[in-house]
Amino acid sequence: METDVLIIGGGPAGLSAAYETASRGLNVTIIEETWYLGGQLVQQTQSFEDMPNHYRQLCGFEIAENLIKKVEPFGIHVLTDHTLIGLYENGEMGISNDRDVFPVKASKIIMATGAAEIAVPFPKWTLPGIMTAGAAQILINRDRVLPGTKTILIGSSSFAFELAKQLHEVGIEVKGIVEQQSDIVLQNNCLIDEIEKLNIPILKNTKVIEAEGKGQVETLVIESNQGPQRIDVDFVCLDGGRNPILEAFLIANCSLSYRKILGGWVPDYDLNFETSSEGVYVAGNSTGITSKAAIFLTGSLSGISVCESLGKINSTEASQMKNLFWEELYQVEQQVNLEGWNSRLKHIEGYMGPNSHQSLSGIGRKING
Amino acid sequence: MDNTTIICRCEEINQEEIEEAIQIGAETFDDIKRLTRCGMGPCQSKICMNLVSSIISEKTSHPLSQVPVPRLRIPLRPIQISTLATGSSNFSSVKSVMDEVELDERR
Ligand SMILES: Cc1cc2nc3c(=O)[nH]c(=O)nc-3n(C[C@H](O)[C@H](O)[C@H](O)COP(=O)(O)OP(=O)(O)OC[C@H]3O[C@@H](n4cnc5c(N)ncnc54)[C@H](O)[C@@H]3O)c2cc1C
Ligand code: FES
Numbered sequence: 001m002e003t004d005v006l007i008i009g010g011g012p013a014g015l016s017a018a019y020e021t022a023s024r025g026l027n028v029t030i031i032e033e034t035w036y037l038g039g040q041l042v043q044q045t046q047s048f049e050d051m052p053n054h055y056r057q058l059c060g061f062e063i064a065e066n067l068i069k070k071v072e073p074f075g076i077h078v079l080t081d082h083t084l085i086g087l088y089e090n091g092e093m094g095i096s097n098d099r100d101v102f103p104v105k106a107s108k109i110i111m112a113t114g115a116a117e118i119a120v121p122f123p124k125w126t127l128p129g130i131m132t133a134g135a136a137q138i139l140i141n142r143d144r145v146l147p148g149t150k151t152i153l154i155g156s157s158s159f160a161f162e163l164a165k166q167l168h169e170v171g172i173e174v175k176g177i178v179e180q181q182s183d184i185v186l187q188n189n190c191l192i193d194e195i196e197k198l199n200i201p202i203l204k205n206t207k208v209i210e211a212e213g214k215g216q217v218e219t220l221v222i223e224s225n226q227g228p229q230r231i232d233v234d235f236v237c238l239d240g241g242r243n244p245i246l247e248a249f250l251i252a253n254c255s256l257s258y259r260k261i262l263g264g265w266v267p268d269y270d271l272n273f274e275t276s277s278e279g280v281y282v283a284g285n286s287t288g289i290t291s292k293a294a295i296f297l298t299g300s301l302s303g304i305s306v307c308e309s310l311g312k313i314n315s316t317e318a319s320q321m322k323n324l325f326w327e328e329l330y331q332v333e334q335q336v337n338l339e340g341w342n343s344r345l346k347h348i349e350g351y352m353g354p355n356s357h358q359s360l361s362g363i364g365r366k367i368n369g
Numbered sequence: 370m371d372n373t374t375i376i377c378r379c380e381e382i383n384q385e386e387i388e389e390a391i392q393i394g395a396e397t398f399d400d401i402k403r404l405t406r407c408g409m410g411p412c413q414s415k416i417c418m419n420l421v422s423s424i425i426s427e428k429t430s431h432p433l434s435q436v437p438v439p440r441l442r443i444p445l446r447p448i449q450i451s452t453l454a455t456g457s458s459n460f461s462s463v464k465s466v467m468d469e470v471e472l473d474e475r476r
Binding site: 084125251260 | 370448
């Protein structure tokens with residue numbers, strides 16, 4: 001099989017890149033491991049503030065529907081239930097549909113494989129009923145299955161707070177949000193008030209001792225200054241944060257750098273989101289986890305860069321568009337995650353050399369100012 | 370966490386086994402993988418990578434930025450043996466290796 005642009009991952013980043021490339025006449029193929037497009041947005045019933053302007057009023061799954069509609073007219077070749085599993089010696093990608101493995105030859109590749117959740121280990125954390133926060137969200141919102149009736153959340157990111165609300169809404173008793181540290185650090189402190197109004201206890205300075213249960217979790221033992229406490233539960237949600245999924249980049253021999261703020265190891269990339277492997281670009285959470293807006297905007301930026309290098313737009317037009325997307329990203333992130341924005345620029349600098357982002361006229365000045 | 374806490378759930382490797390590997394000189398995920406099978410399960414280390422790296426970092430005092438990620442191998446997902454060996458209408462790299470084997474040797 002041959003295509004101009006091969007996109008690995010049909011989440012919001014992959015779809016944003018697909019829009020920019022396919023709408024300019026390129027032949028685009030999306031490889032998606034699951035049976036649907038939309039990625040992790042599909043189970044998100046909340047709306048987000050850290051979004052590009054035109055998406056701010058919508059909740060996650062509506063944005064996904066929007067994006068899918070937006071790319072529909074351009075005849076993108078969508079292969080769901082297909083997975084990237086390897087790379088051939090001649091640079092073609094090895095795609096599997098569970099029966100056959102076949103090569104795809106592409107002029108440019110955009111990898112948008114998203115992020116994975118990090119587990120929180122403690123004795124017997126592998127008992128059935130103990131799952132990541134994202135797994136619980138997928139069960140209630142995508143699959144419409146209740147994972148249980150009473151739960152406790154371990155970890156206190158804004159995602160845990162969001163999830164606690166959603167679990168409460170569907171009638172699950174949330175017995176607390178457990179945080180080892182003495183502080184809860186959120187971008188949006190309204191979430192704390194909302195959780196307190198729902199009478200969900202926020203248990204700071206508390207650590208997990210172990211889980212107990214016969215054949216499945218029945219009790220979670222936690223400990224604070226006031227001593228140990230046994231919580232009666234039938235499932236537990238773990239929120240250990242997320243990191244970029246790296247496997248596709250490792251297969252394509254892309255170099256990586258460690259950036260704690262971006263989520264750990266992240267593929268190296270330049271201002272065009274091209275990795276160290278020529279013709280392989282990156283988009284979405286795989287570029288580092290900063291804001292929701294970054295997922296879409298890095299998708300668009302990689303798409304524009306691919307169009308430019310395949311001669312679909314000239315460099316003047318391309319740099320105008322890229323500046324607009326970078327500017328928008330800066331506008332969002334200076335409000336919600338300046339640390340993430342700075343870390344991304346450091347990441348680019350680490351790969352491209354000092355001050356390499358100065359070419360972003362205007363935006364470059366703001367960084368130094 | 371205690372010594373019995375499972376770190377690699379696919380291969381059921383616990384904290385103690387990982388610490389033992391570090392004691393005898395393991396410094397990277399791949400070292401531990403070769404000694405214990407940690408990371409060789411169906412998830413191919415997607416779940417245990419971070420947990421193992423933190424233990425290595427803690428025990429060796431190397432910062433996480435100096436604990437490299439595991440080397441991943443093709444295929445990233447399990448594929449059917451029939452795809453690899455025969456039957457498949459399409460080319461696969463392993464099939465091409467099998468094709469080089471003399472026919473009667475194959476039987
Ligand atoms: C379980 C879970 C729940 C989340 N919930 C929230 C939330 O509530 N709020 C929030 O702000 N953020 C959430 N996130 C973060 C989420 O990663 C982003 O919101 C967003 O979906 C990331 O977009 P993306 O396009 O980079 O990746 P994704 O949306 O993850 O899309 C990547 C796509 O690539 C596909 N893929 C991966 N590897 C391969 C391969 N080898 N071959 C073919 N296809 C492949 C995947 O199937 C997936 O569809 C969640 C993440 C996870 C893992
Ligand atoms: S948890 Fe270690 S290989 Fe899956």
